[in-house]
Every structure is written in structure tokens, then in C-alpha cells.
Amino acid sequence: MNEVLSGMNVNLSYPAITTERVNRFVLCTSGDSVKVYSTRTEEWLHSLQGHTNQVTGIALNPANHLQVYSCSADGTVKLWDFIDGILIKTFIIGYPLFAIYVSEKHEGIVFLHIAMDTDSKKEGFQLVAVHLPKSAEQEVEAKELSAVSSHISPNPSCTAFGREGQYIAFARNLQLNVYFFRKQKTYSFSLKATDKKGAKNAFTCIACHPTDDCIATGHEDGKIRLWRNFIHKKEYTYSTQHWHHNAVNTLCFTPEGTNLLSGGIESVLVQWQYGTGNRKEFLPRLGGSILHVSASSDGQLFCTSHSDNKITVIESSFKVCGVIQGLVKGDAVLTDLMIDPRSKALVLNGKPGHLQFYSLLRDKHLYNLDIVQQEYIYEAGLDQFEVVKAAFDIKGYWLATVEERGQKSADLEFFLKLWSYDERTQSFVLNTTITAAHTDRIISMCFSSSEETTMLVTIAEDGQFKAWCQGVDADTKQDQNFWSCDFVGSYHNLKPTNCSFSADSSLLAVSFQEVITIWSPDTWELLTTLCQPPGVIRDLCFGRLSCSKYLISTTTRNLLCCWNLLTCALEWSTSVEVSKLQSDPLSENVAAFSYQSKHTDLFVFKPNEPRPLFTHKNVCSEKIHRAVFVPREEPLNNCDESSQWLNRSQLYFLTQNMDLLTFSTATEEDRMLSSSTRLVIDDSVAVTPFYLLLGKHRQQQQKLNTPSHQAADRPQQPQGSVTITELLHTPAHVLPPASVLCSMFVSSLLISNTGVLQDPLRKEMESSEQEMNSEKEEEDSEGEMEACDSQQELRVQGSVDEVTPKLSKAQERELKRVRKTDFSWMAGLIASKP
């Protein structure tokens, strides 16, 4: 068993749309890979994997629109065929790279951001031009670095190529530099730190007009300046336009240069008409703040990437036509991790004021549920309502949420909301809003776990816990299903810290500082109190199934206690610092995350015995506060002692860096690898759901029909290069004629194309057959050269004409000897040719 990082942190940072006839692909960097999405289906097609560190930038190869360059912090630039996901070449630069730029005019040269010093702590970056050597090898070291400029901004959007690659513009703080390649000169223009109105003038992004000598720059105060006439250093002019109220994050000219797109924190995409002054169009409320905009090379599609892990695909008519959404990452996950009992989806904070439902099974974002139901104002530093608590009842019919505003200031506003599941719309509908549920902040809440009656218990900092029931109020007959307060309890005015229902809901445990109180929810009678000082109780959980007589508690003073509820006595206790206690709803197991000496350990134990079933030291280096057991569809039959606790459900947990991690067994991993089939769409057929079904079927058929195809389908293997080295190392005199080898060798270097793939293969087969035929004929002719009639001679000549026009006997013998030598290694070459 080992720990697997879930592939959910789709950190979409740098999208680029490609135009392959119909704009079908969006590429974006995500961690150490580049992901390829289809713009039509919004599905993830495949990812380009090979970098060993964060991928920092991608750029389409201007010479070949089916290829893309990517640069990474591991110091390499890779060239990919992104349609089939094949690595074509790797250029080793040797320094960590931070951005990449290419231009059509500078073929074979890429421009890269590298750090001034090897340790990137010093905030100095330089722009270098790298000449990519034209070598046939897979891995090439590119050593020809020439610095274009030093001391440039670390922000990659502060550099852009001008018209036809004649100049490159880059900005840093308050200075705009333009480097002209022909003159080999840098002009620089600077702005004042602040003008009269106190605006912040620092540059934030740059875009150059594709056909005109014009540079658009975005500024920190939301202004956009259009610079002209900068070819003559002294006579430059600029015009200013202002719509954004905060920093402009990104600028982009459409390929024809008719429009300028800009975006910022307001999450409004603004389209400025070039040359018409102030005419603009807006596309508001796109999601999180816009980080990057790019346009496809034919200008038909734009796409924006957002801070909430989302890519929006926009048509040129300014309509949203697709949304690619990853796991939404807010600033922090304030709610617990939860599982929706109906859809088995993971539920946590999503967009501001929303709860997101994320299917772990399909690794896909399902939907956002709007909890706050208010217009979100995109403004930095504004105190907004945030969902801080949420809980599901056991059947998934009720959802309780708490939203809060004013955590920092004195006057706290919060609402308790109860949502019921609507079968018809397959979503949650607001049922009750409680405005002043408590006089102070709600600390925690939980639903009773019994099937018949649903009850919600909330505990708050005002020292009270309240039980909420549905339809207690008999007077309001028309709406029986509203929720109202049933009971208010407190214990010596102490502040409650946690609450929990037992598995059968016959007991409610509420911890007040150091004391655990046990209540009967039927009569609201205090049954008993349990106390084991020192330390305030942090977590509470009841045992399940055979261990239901136990209650586990953890304290802030490194104590894990297990109470026997039948004897009301301490069963066992151990000294361990537990940051999160989570019980499995389907088994007796309890997982405890312990944070000690800067790393987190995981213990899994059963309450009835004080020794762990499973221990995993050093799970991660951060504290873990959120974890959840996700029930499996069907239990695994795993006999392995150490992984038995994972048979019923899977444990997911969230680190402080917002990485979602899980434990998985070995068998699962195998399955994961094997099930990496992706939906690739043929261009000839319209993309419909039917097509997706049929297309998959056809693909399978194809595979069955042509087994040779399968071998070709596999990504290029390292053996390919071995073959080539063998080819090169074999003595020349034992090789077949160069005319035979050449075409094979060249075609092996070509990019693969699944459609064309069969043809060279077949050709090869045919040609070798031909060869065989001719060989036989030659042998025949050898025997009866004299007896042959002119007709036969003519036929032989016709067929073998190109290969062996005229052969002497010695030559023929030599050829035969060559043919008898073992060329089986060539098969590998042929196979690896794709």
C-alpha cells in the first residue's frame, strides 16, 4: 500500500487554445504536467507528462501548429505533439525556467526567463534567447544562451513580442523597455511612481498589437495605456483608458488586432475595440478573478483562466460556450470534509458563498450549491459571507449550513440555514433560515443519526447548545416541515467545544471545556458527566457497531481517552497529540491524525483495544484538520493485515496546503493505471453523446482488427533510440544500401499520426515483399540466365529496376550475404516508428 496524491489539484494556470481546424484543444499547465482539454466536450483528454518539476509556461510552436513547447523549473524545455501526447524532444537548459516566449520570426529560438543567480531567492530575473540545436537526438543540451536583458519582472505576463517579432517589450515596476532586434537596442520609457491623484502606476501586464506598432500595458490602478510611436525614443505617445478598479491582471490582443481583451480581479472580461477610443463590451460574473486570457490563432475562441481553478471558453461573439472546472480551491476550507450520502460526492467550500460537490469516483466537479444567495462583489478586502459549517443528515435528505460575516470585526452576522433535498430538481432547496440561532458564533453542529427523526444540535460560544427539530410548532399547520428550536441546554455556563451523537442516536455527548456531558435526546435529561483533566476537550466521537459502548475524546493537552459508557469509567487513555479524530461510519475503526515534531502521523485503531491497527509515520509535514472516510461502492476483499481497515471505506484528508490526499491499496493502483482510456474524438463526425458511445465502440473494434496498431498506439519507448544507436554503431559494410535505410530512418523521425500510421507500415511490408519476390526471381534467373527468353528478362528488369539496375555475380552474392545477416533489430525500429 502506498499513498497517492489525488489528481485533483488541477491548478490551471496558463491556458493556450490551439487551432486545429476547429479550435478543439485547450492546453494548460497543471503541476508538473500539461493538461489537454477538448473545448467542445470540456473533457480532459490527456496530460503531457515528463517534467520533473512545476511546469511554468507553455507556448505553441509557431512553425508547427500541432506542437507545443513547455518549460519547467526542472531546467528543460520540451517539445510535444499535444494531440497524441507524445514527447518529441527535450532541450536541457540547465537553469530553472520561469516563462517561455516564441515568435514566428525567430525560428529555432526560444526566449526564456531564468533567475539571475542559481538560488532564486534573489528577485532578479533575466530574459535569455536560446538557440535550439537542430539535432536528431531526443535529448539535446542547448548551451547557446544569449542574454537579451537582465533585471526583468518575475511576472511572465510582463513580456510580449511585438509586430512580426521585430521587437520585444518587457516591463518592470515603473519602466517599460522595448528591445529592437534589428537595431539591437533597448529603449526604455518610465512613469512616475505616483501621479497627482495618488494612483499606482506600476506595470502589471503587457500585450503587443500583432500588426500595428502599439503596446498595451496594464497597471496596478486598473488603467490601460496604449503606447505608440515608441520607435523614436523621444516622441513616444500614450493614451490612457480606465475601467478596471483594481490591477489589470492580463491583456491580450485578438490575432487580427481588432480587439483588446483585459481582465482583473473583478472577474469581468472587457473587450476594447482597437482604434475606436472607448467602445467596449463586458462579460461579467465569470467566476474567480481572471488570471490569464488567451485567444486562439484564428480569433474564434478566447479562454480565461480564473483563480478558482477554472477555465472558461468564450466564443468570439462574447458568449460563454464552455467551462472546465477543477476542484475549486478557496482561500481555506472552513467546513469539514463531508460526503453527500446520496451522490457519495465530497462536499466542501467551493466558490465564495458556495458548497461544491465533487465526485471522487469520476474525479470531476459536479456542481456548486449557492448557500449565501447574494451577489458576490469582487473587491479586495471586502468582508463577505462565507460558509463556515455544514452538515448532512444520515439519509442525505437534509443539509444544515452556517454562514458568517464579520469574523474580524466586532459585530458578527451569521445565519443557520436548513436545506431539504428536492427529488424533482435533484438538488437542495432552502427550507428554513434562522437569523439569530444563538447569541454568539456557532462552534459546531451535528445531525442525529437515527432514521426516523432528524434532529440538529448546534453548540455556540454563548455557552448553550440547542436542539432543532422539524415542525415542532403545532400552530403553523400549513408548513409542517419548518425547523424550530426544541431544547436549549447549558452546563454551568461553560463554553461548549464539541458535540456528537451516538450511532443509534440514543445519546448526545456535548463537551464543555474539560467536561463531557451525556444527554438523552428523548427526555433531555443529563445522564452523566465524564471528566479527565487536564486539557480542554477537542474532539469527540462514539464507537460504532461492536464498539458502540465506547466514547473517544481528545484533549488539547495530548490525551486520547476512551470511556466505557456502561460503567461510566475511563477504559484506557494514552498520551498523544491528536489534531483530528475521524471515525469510519461503516466499521469500528477510528483514525487519529497526530501532529508531533513537524510531521503528521496516522493511527488507526479500534476503541476496544488500546493499540493501533495500522500506523503510518510521517504522512505529511503539515497539520491535518480535515479528514473523511468515503464509503466504497463495494467492500474490498483485502486480506492484507495492514490494509484491512480500508476495505469498507477510503480515507481522504486535506493538508494545510489544500492538497487532498488519500490512501489506496496496491490493487487499486493497478486498476487506476489500466483504466486510463480517454475519449478522443474524430474530427469527421459531429460530437454528440451518441458519437461518444459509438466512437468508443469503434475504437475498440479498430484495436481488435489491427493488432499492429496497438503497438503503434503506445507512446514512444526508449528502445526507439536504442535502435537508432545500434543502427549508427553497426559497421557500414554490413548495412543494406543507404537508399533503403534512408526512407525508413526519415520516416521514423516524422510525427506520428494515427490515420496515416498504417500506410508506411504497409508500404514497408509491400516493399519487403517486393524485395523477396525479386530475390527469388533473381535466384531463378541465376540458374537459367542463358535460357531465359527476352520477355522474362524484360519483366525482371521492370520490377527490380529501381533497386538493382544491373548486378554482377559478385554483387549478387554480396547482396545475398547481407540479406542473410540478422536484421531483426530493424523490427523494433519499424515498430517504434510512429
Place this chain on the structure above:
Amino acid sequence: MASFKPTKVQFLPKLGEKVTEETLYWKNYKSPVQIKEFGAITKIDFSPLPPHNYAVTASTRIHIYGPHSQEPIRSFTRFRDTAYGGSFRGDGKLLVAGSEEGLIRLFDISGRVALRQFAGHSKAVHVTSFLSDGFRVVSGSDDLSCRVWDVPSAVELSSLTEHTDYVRALAPSKLNPDLFVTGSYDHTVKVFDMRSGSSVMTMQHGHPVECVLLYPSEALLVSTGGRYVKVWDLLKGGQELVSLKNHHKTVTCACLSSVGNKLLTGSLDRHIKVYNSSYKVVHNFDCDASILSMAIAPDDEALAVGMTNGVLSVRHRRHQKDKETLTSRRRRGPSYQVFVKGKNFVPRQDDFLVSKPVKQYLRKYDKQLKSFEVSKALDTALQTWTRTSKPDVTVAVIIELNRRGTLKNALAGRNEESLTKILNFLLKHIFDPRFSRPLLMVGDIVLDLYQQVFHESPVVERLLQRLMEVLGREAELQQELLQVLGILDTLFASLTPRKEVMAHAAPPVAQESQLQAA
């Protein structure tokens, strides 16, 4: 992308009174029609036949009113002394009434002169009624006797003298012509059976009985007297079912609504209480004077209340029809054709449908909020109609502005007129616990913004003065309330047996927030 989310107007129910179906039903009466009579109204009786005229006994007269007339359609005035207890026969054609002098008179509804006179009682007869066969009359008198009279021959059939004090309440059985119930000032309620000629059941009410009432099933009996209303189960041999003490003065009358058998009781404390089937008060009517008598028409069409000051107040039921005509008159928008034009077009099979995006209609203030015109949005929300009839909308806009962090901008730069508007709104609503929190904030901001220029406008200065006064008074009141709460807490604490855990029932949320506001 996602559309603009309009401002959410929070629905906060008014505190104190819960709106239930019952209250809605009983509130659905028009405002009362007041008719002045000559003296205290001691008895009101509805005719069982439509159009349900009603007889009102007051002073020396009995007036009969039509269902909607304010003038009596007939009156019987041939009484030498005060008349009492005028009640209809089951067919609505005859009326019987007692009087102070002890005579019982029988009238034909269409006649004027008494058809019969029954003489025999030596003292005033306060209650009279027909038995359900319609041929006999029963009467209760201050001479401690109950007598049964034969109508055709005008002779006394029997005299029952089991009570030891004035007989002031009487209810004949509708199912059995030989049974009737009497209530007396000797604190007892007796059920008499004419077949045996004596009482068959006696119940101790504990107070002088003012009124008795039989449920239509005749299994339950209601008696009122003192501050108590008691319900007796006759099938269990006169066991007390429930004793209600909701009035703080003598309960003088009771009646049953014909829809759902709700019990109504009227009292000298000027209240009419409506009880539901589990005897909880669901509604309360207030009157101007002490109530002596009360009757409700079949189908609850009208509620007539007689009071000590001689005012008869009649409430008529409001019908759905009236409301509809009202609303239809108000809503006269564009004509049908304008809305339907082109909407009823049915596309043919091969037609290519181009769908139009659904337009989102926003309120004016929402439109202004959408375009970040905060000051204008506040102006819109403070328009006269909105701020008077829908203060919750105004407050919702204020809350929304505060959430956006632009409340200060919206309030700044106002002239005297608009500032007066805001201050008046504050004065009116600042103590409403639903609104006090945002409005106090508005008050703070206004003071901060304008403190330099207040003295320039006498109007604004006066309003501020008033605001200060009211706030001071409210603070005092809240302080007193807190003191009372403290006193109550100590009382409760001393009453409850000492327990380890203090667990008290939920104080209403309203109260808490009110205290917070203070």
C-alpha cells in the same frame, strides 16, 4: 454567465403574534358595525332560518335586525319593565322573552302584540327558551325556580325548584325535547329531564354560573362563571374535562362557531377569546366595553356582540369575492393582446427554433445596485411607498449596501430633504427589533458624516433631538425589562427544586435580539 442575484428581502415575521390559519380565519371579519341600543344588551339570538335575522334584547325592547341592516326591521316594545332573554323557536317563527316583572311573553315574528303570556314567576325571568319540540317553553327565574310551559294552552306544566339561587343560564337540548340544562348563582349546573321531572345530573362549577352551552353532539357541556370556563363530559357522568382561565373578569357569555365547533367566550374584561379544539386560545377580539352577550350566525357569517354601554357591534365576514373585485380593480395592466401577441404561435415540424434568452426582470433598486449606483439605490428604497408599506425592503437595501461596504458612500452628500426622509424612517423603525441593528448603524454613520453641518438646518436638528429622546427612553425601558427579567429569574430559581444542571426552556429569540439591540 451567472446572472445578477437580486437583493434578498428577508422575511421576518412580526414578533409576539404567531400567524396561524386560525388567526387568518378570525381576522377575516370586516370592521364592526356599531349600533346604539337603549340599554345594556343582555341577549342576542340568531334565527335558525335564513336570512338569519337576529333578535337583540336590550332595556325594554327586543329589536330584530336583518343580516345587513343597521335599522331594526321589527321591534317589540310592549314591555313595562326590562325585557330579558329573547330567543327564537327552532322554525324561526316564534319568539319568547322574559321580563323583570316575571311575565313571559310569546310573540309571532310578523306580529306586534304578544300571542301568549305566561304568568307564574314571582320574580324577574332572565332566561327563556323553547324546548326542541317547539310546543313547550322553559324559563329560569330569580325566584329560584325553573318552569316549563305549554304553548298551546298557556299553562304551567311543571315547576322545578332544585336551585338555591337565581337561575341565570339555560340551554335546551336539541336532540331530546325533554332535556334542558340550567345554571344558577348557587354555583351548580343541573341537567333536568322532564320525563322524570327532576334533575338527573348536577355539576359544581365553583362560581356563580352566567352561561351554559351544549355542544351539537350534546356530549360536552360548557359552563361559564367567575373567571372560569369549564367543559364537562356528560357521557362520563358530568366529569370535568377542562377548566380554562383566560379572562381576568367574569365570563358572561359563550357560543360555538358552526365551522369547526370553536368555542368563543366573552367577558366583562372586554375580550372575546376563541379556543381551538384542544382548548388553546387561538384568537382574541377586543371590544370597547364589557361584554354581556354574544352570538355568532350560522356559517360564522356574522359575529354580534352586545355590551354594557348599549352598543351592539356586528362584524360581518369578508368574502373572497369582495377581495377579488378590489384587486381586479387595482390591477389593470396592458391588455391581453399585448401580452399574448405572437406567444401562441405553434412552430411546425421542420421549423428551426431560435430560443430567446429569458430576460431577468429586476427591481429598480436592484438595477441600480447592479450598476453600482449606490446612492440612487438608497433613494429608490426610501421612496414614500416603499418605506411606508414595505420597510423590510428598505432595510434589505440598507443591509445590502453595508455588505458591499458602500453604505457610507450612499448616505453621504445628501441635502436636507433626503436627510429628513432618512431620519424619519429611523425614528419610526429604529425600535423594531427586526430592523434595529442595521438602522442603528445608519444612525451612527449619519451622525459621523453630518455632525459639522447639523446646526445649519433647524428641521434636521429637531429630528435629531427627537431621535435622542426616543433612544434614551428606549434604553431606560430595556433596562427596566432586564431588571424584571432578573427578578423573574430569581423567582423561578427559588421555585424549581434544586437540580444539578440548569436547563431552562428556550426564551424566544425575539427577546434576545431585542435585548441585544438595547
